[in-house]
Amino acid sequence: MQINNRISVVVIEDHAIFIEGLRSVLQPSDQLQIVADFTDGETALQYLEKHTADIVLLDISLPGMQGPAVCSTIKKLHPGTYVVALTNHTEKSIILNMLKNGADAYLLKNAPKEELLAVIFQVLRHEYRLPEHLQQLLFKPDPAAIVPKLTAREKEVLQMVSGGATTAVIAAKLFISRQTVETHRHHLMQKLQVNNAAALIKKAGELGLL
Known part of the structure; x- marks a missing residue:
């Protein structure tokens, strides 16, 4: 759902200070607009039952319902909504679980703001590729x-x-x-x-x- 020809973004993140950081990164763009932000998955899903969004920036570790389940539900509600996982987790099992549950991109929170913006537009253009360091993590043989x-x-x-x-x-x-x-x-x-x-x-x- 584009607002005034701008790409609508919903943020689901349990740290208010990080939400403010995302606002400072996205608001200057004349193409992006944060239309809502939530600190838990359940409240966000209640909103998304009645509204659509072009992009959801989704934390994985949330109070209550966790990121993978939230992502899966979003995709069932709105298959056309793109979900970008934003997290500090680099564990192979967690990355795979998010991708399995429909995440369109996976980005670490310490990524530079330019990378976040690039990933959002890559996802919208269907051009996103998992960064090489995460690919190496996923395809590295498990010693066990x-x-x-x-x-x-x-x-x-x-x-x-x-x-x-x-x-x-x-x-x-x-x-x-x-x-x-x-x-x-x-x-x-x-x-x-x-x-x-x-x-x-x-x-x-x-x-x-x-």
Whole structure:
């Protein structure tokens, strides 16, 4: 909904001082107009049930209803409204959750004002691309998901450990010394980055090694 040919912006942010900062950045533009601001998602959604907006600048950490749920609801109410997530969060899971719930852009609060303005207009022109540093965060392999390569003997020892076999039993069944069994255990814990047998079995299960 453009007001006097200006792009209408709704701000949802629980820190009043940050809202004032956004006003100081956006108000000088003759193309943008903040039409409403809210410090919680529920009140903002009540407003958006009756009004439309071109852009919503949305914080993720809010009192009550959190950013991802607010974003998803906005998109159901007004599919044509663009949502820019404004946050301090750089965790991969949080970024993915916002994008999954319909955010059109993701911007850190410490970004320069020129970047905020650029992102708003990129989104409106369907030209927005996630910044390279955030792309690297998203596509960086998760260490917990990297499956280490185990030797055939390590696999045997791992299977027996998961079955509750003691070092003595493993040594007897594989015809190797107890010291050799302990060496294999040590190597397994190093490769799976754990400190005890219980954690070893849990991690091996998560990685599909059992």
